[in-house]
Amino acid sequence: MSKYAKYADLTKLSTEYARRMLRLSNRIFGEVARPTNSKSMKVVRMYSEKPLNLRREVTHYYPRHIETGWLMRYLRHYGLYRDEHEDFKEEMERMRLLRGKAKPKRQPGGNKK
Template sequence: MATNYAKYSQLINASTNYARRMKRLSNRIFGEVAIPTNPKSMKVVKIFSERPLHTNEEIIHYYPKHVETHALILKLRDYGLFRDEHQDFKDEMKRLRELRGKVKVWKRHLEEKKE
């Protein structure tokens, strides 16, 4: 004696028009691909069925802590353990500007000196 589920599975595997329509409906209900498709389209289906990237912890915390890293690099540069060529260049340009007497005077600095 066959159970109702066995009868349903036999009906789904049959090649009748009704069986095909029921198979498509079942696939739509359970979130599967309704109509058989090629592997390239299945790749898109797989991508959309995965967890969204903005909720993935590995992607959210991928980049290092930039502020802390920058502060560490500045401290290492003060100790002479790290060479920042761009900052060295900016410091040299500032030094040469001071030697030529072309120092920029900011209003904010003038107010601080008065106090």
């Protein structure tokens, strides 16, 4: 019989020594040392979990806004997505042009002479 099997049989006994060894074993391996009720076990489970700021499913909740914005812009360009706000802005710019009140286009290098 192996030493572990002897130890396992020993912990099943109801002697004081077996109970103390079981508590010590539980403390060593990070388990609850004494039998506790379900309310206390909830607290134990809560403290054994990772903190919220270290959990990836909490900190990386929001989608990738920049990439999604570019994707929507390309889909709009191909005619697969309708962005009403962009349509409205383009219509307002077109109406401004028709009235002759269009804003001057900015030059990419500034005003060089």
